[in-house]
Amino acid sequence: MDLFDYVREKNMETEAPLASRLRPVTLEEVVGQQHIIGKDKLLYRAIKADKLSSIIFYGPPGTGKTTLAKVIANTTSAEFTQINATVAGKKDMEEVVKRAKETLGMYQKKTILFVDEIHRFNKGQQDYLLPFVEDGTIILIGATTENPYFEVNGALLSRSSIFELKPLEKEDIKVLLKRAVYDMEKGMGSYQAVIEEEALDFLADIAGGDARSALNAVELGVLTTQRSEDGKIHLTLDVASECIQKRVVRYDKTGDNHYDTISAFIKSMRGSDPDAAVYYLAKMLYAGEDIKFIARRIMICASEDVGNADPMALTVAVSAAQAVERVGMPEAQIILSQAVLYVATAPKSNSACNAIFAAMDSVKSKKTTVPVHLQDSHYPGAANMGHGTGYCYAHDYPKHYVAQQYLPDEIKNARFYEASENGHEKEIQAWMKYLRE
Numbered sequence: 001m002d003l004f005d006y007v008r009e010k011n012m013e014t015e016a017p018l019a020s021r022l023r024p025v026t027l028e029e030v031v032g033q034q035h036i037i038g039k040d041k042l043l044y045r046a047i048k049a050d051k052l053s054s055i056i057f058y059g060p061p062g063t064g065k066t067t068l069a070k071v072i073a074n075t076t077s078a079e080f081t082q083i084n085a086t087v088a089g090k091k092d093m094e095e096v097v098k099r100a101k102e103t104l105g106m107y108q109k110k111t112i113l114f115v116d117e118i119h120r121f122n123k124g125q126q127d128y129l130l131p132f133v134e135d136g137t138i139i140l141i142g143a144t145t146e147n148p149y150f151e152v153n154g155a156l157l158s159r160s161s162i163f164e165l166k167p168l169e170k171e172d173i174k175v176l177l178k179r180a181v182y183d184m185e186k187g188m189g190s191y192q193a194v195i196e197e198e199a200l201d202f203l204a205d206i207a208g209g210d211a212r213s214a215l216n217a218v219e220l221g222v223l224t225t226q227r228s229e230d231g232k233i234h235l236t237l238d239v240a241s242e243c244i245q246k247r248v249v250r251y252d253k254t255g256d257n258h259y260d261t262i263s264a265f266i267k268s269m270r271g272s273d274p275d276a277a278v279y280y281l282a283k284m285l286y287a288g289e290d291i292k293f294i295a296r297r298i299m300i301c302a303s304e305d306v307g308n309a310d311p312m313a314l315t316v317a318v319s320a321a322q323a324v325e326r327v328g329m330p331e332a333q334i335i336l337s338q339a340v341l342y343v344a345t346a347p348k349s350n351s352a353c354n355a356i357f358a359a360m361d362s363v364k365s366k367k368t369t370v371p372v373h374l375q376d377s378h379y380p381g382a383a384n385m386g387h388g389t390g391y392c393y394a395h396d397y398p399k400h401y402v403a404q405q406y407l408p409d410e411i412k413n414a415r416f417y418e419a420s421e422n423g424h425e426k427e428i429q430a431w432m433k434y435l436r437e
Contacts, residue, residue, distance in 0.1 A: 018219035019212045021186045022179060023067050025074050031211075032172035033064055036163045043068075043163055050076050052112065054133055054140040056148045056157065059165030062210030065143035068165075069114045078139065079103045079111040085120035093128055100137050111138055118142035119151035126153040133159055167209020174204045176211050180218045181235070193222045193233040199240035206246045217244035246290075258289075266297060270305040274344040281333075281340050291332050295321035298336070302343050309349035309423035316342045347423030355417040362416070368408035401435055 024030045027037060027047060037044045046052050052072065057065040073080040079100070083092055100111035113129075115121070132138045133156065140160065144151060148162060168176075180187045181195045195218070207214035220243040221235045228234050261283055268276035284294055295317070302317035320339035324332035377388025392402045405412055419429040 017216070018180055018188065019215040022176065022183070022215065023070055025071065027071055027075075030064065030067060030071060031175050032168040033068075033165055035166065037068070042161075047072055047075060050078070052076070052078075052139055052141075054156075054160040056118070056142045056144065056152060056160045056162050057165060058144050058146075058148050058162060060167055060209065061145055062207075062212035063165040063167055064211070065165055066116060069116075069141050069143060072112065072141065073114070076112060077109070079109050080114070081111060082114040082116065085115055085117040085125075088115075090125065090128065093125065097132050097137065100132070104137060110136065112141060113138045114141045114143070116143050117145075119144040119146040119148070123153065126156055130155050130159075168207075168211055169209070170201075170204045173207050173209070173211055173214050174200055177203060177214055177218055180215050181222070188219065188222045191222050191233055192227075192231065193225075193235060195235040195240075196237065198237040199235050202237055203240050203244060206244060213244065258287075261287075262297065265294075266301055269298070269301045269340060269344045270348065272344055272348060274341050277340050277344040278337055281336060285329075285333050285336075291324045291329060291336065292321070294336055295324050295339075298339050298343060302339075302346075304353045305348055305350055306343060306346045307349045307352035307425070308428060309347040309420060309425045311424060313343050313346045347425075349420040349422050349425050351418055351420050351425065359416045362411060362414060366410055368410045371405060371408060373404070374406065403435075 027044060030037060035041070037047075043055075057068060059065060069082070073082075081096055081099070083096065096111070096113055100113070103109050103111055118126075129138065129140060130153065133140050140156070142148070142152065142156075142160070148157060177195065177200055181193050182189050184190060203214045203217055217240060218235065221239045222233055224243075225233050225235065225239055261280055265277060265280035265284065268280055281294065285291070299314065299317040299321055302313040306313040317339050320335050323335045327335065372386055373388060373390040373392075375387035377383050377391075383389075392404050394400050394402050396402075407414055419425040419432060421429060
């Protein structure tokens, strides 16, 4: 490294974005994600022992995927190299593989390749890596915000451990924000800033588990806020709101808060009281609640509390959610009102909710096998094993129905869905009774 390289590297350390400077170096510095890096967890043990196999990190932005990769880079004895799938081409991968082979041959050191945004690689690019992952030339660490089971080559997945990162808890975000404001070495402690508790709570809440967005807001606040008479930079609630470009939700002073109002809103729709439901909608809108958040709650209620008693409720709720994103305020309040009133006045049923929970309990408690006559008979050799034998094609029978067993033998008499007597489900109930008899 020459003098110019040294100066450039030191400048990057001091001028890099706050979120980058605060990135942990060791596992002990990582905040959150204890479900995968707790001291008794597989990933923690593998990193500590430097015995990693290929890994896919999957989760929303700002949850620590790149952070964990950097921690591995700082702790492993293997060669560590990184590429970003949004800009890397085949030549980049060929160069990585070439160096990995040389490193393995000359120094008996494995190479860990971190591919950020791995879902951006097309099938051909992913296929190229496969043989080198298989023969151990490369240990792959991929990071993706998309579901890897849909976006990553199945052969790569089968050779990798999948670790899902969750949005950070509010308390985790607060720990990081305090570190950002007061840490003298990596944070902005030298600026003599102070973050008020209200601002801390607001940023941790509004970040929605994304540490990066909260840290970016703090950095912007410290760099753009003038010092007060006491010589300190005060990060107030208003400063925080402006920096993260989210309006502060301000409810009245009668003791009601965000969570109580949301609870009352949902319970009013569930309880078929349109007047109360639209009142709490108005209260939330007046307070500055996020219209997308409100729309999500309406969609959940339409499915959980209305369900098939009126299948149109979910359609109305989803259409409203799309419409408010396209239209925005103030007109969005009319769209939300329409959806709220529809869901509140619709016949109610929670049978869809009950059905999936009951089915999930059964899946967790009993091991079952798909009946032979329902098994796929189309792939080579399946028919020779008897798969699909005896299956009756429903459309070949009167009313497009034929009585045959669909549930596994182990639970063949189970009932998960019980239609209510409300709305459209009354017709469903009569139809199912006819079929079962």
